[in-house]
Amino acid sequence: MNLLVKFLRLRCPRCGGAPIFLDTNPYHLKNLTKMPDKCPKCQLSYKVEMGFYWGAMYVSYMLNALFFLMMAAVYVVTCWGHLIDWAHYFIMIASPIFIIISPYTLRLSRWLWLWFDYEFFIKRKKGL
Ligand SMILES: [Zn+2]
Numbered sequence: 133m134n135l136l137v138k139f140l141r142l143r144c145p146r147c148g149g150a151p152i153f154l155d156t157n158p159y160h161l162k163n164l165t166k167m168p169d170k171c172p173k174c175q176l177s178y179k180v181e182m183g184f185y186w187g188a189m190y191v192s193y194m195l196n197a198l199f200f201l202m203m204a205a206v207y208v209v210t211c212w213g214h215l216i217d218w219a220h221y222f223i224m225i226a227s228p229i230f231i232i233i234s235p236y237t238l239r240l241s242r243w244l245w246l247w248f249d250y251e252f253f254i255k256r257k258k259g260l
Contacts, residue, residue, distance in 0.1 A: 135247075142239055145247035149173030152243060158235040165242070180249055185242055192241035196230065199237070203229070 133148030144150050150172050155163035165185070170177045207222045208215065 139243055142243050144171040144176055145250045146176045147174040152178055158239050164235055188241040188245035191244045192237055195237050195241055
């Protein structure tokens with residue numbers, strides 16, 4: 133499975149065979165961060181160590197900053213000449229979008245953090 137597809141569908145970073153969250157809908161907020169202990173297909177551990185997913189906060193910040201820059205670029209291109217006048221519209225549209233996508237970006241950031249650990253630490257430790 134393609135890495136981008138694994139990322140967007142939140143599948144196991146190693147095999148892509150199973151979702152990394154117990155509830156695949158990120159908008160069931162009660163189960164937002166619940167993950168199995170390991171991948172049911174390839175046994176990759178999702179419980180790396182205590183507090184492992186704290187590092188995903190930095191990734192989440194990066195993802196949101198990237199998304200903000202993309203939205204700002206669209207705003208600048210489409211509203212050139214009225215940037216100051218229409219700034220409040222940009223804020224009124226961008227703010228709810230950030231709130232609506234935040235459960236999904238939280239999960240994406242956890243996936244990226246897990247993939248980073250797998251790709252740069254677990255794989256190299258095992259010499260894969
Ligand atoms: Zn797997």
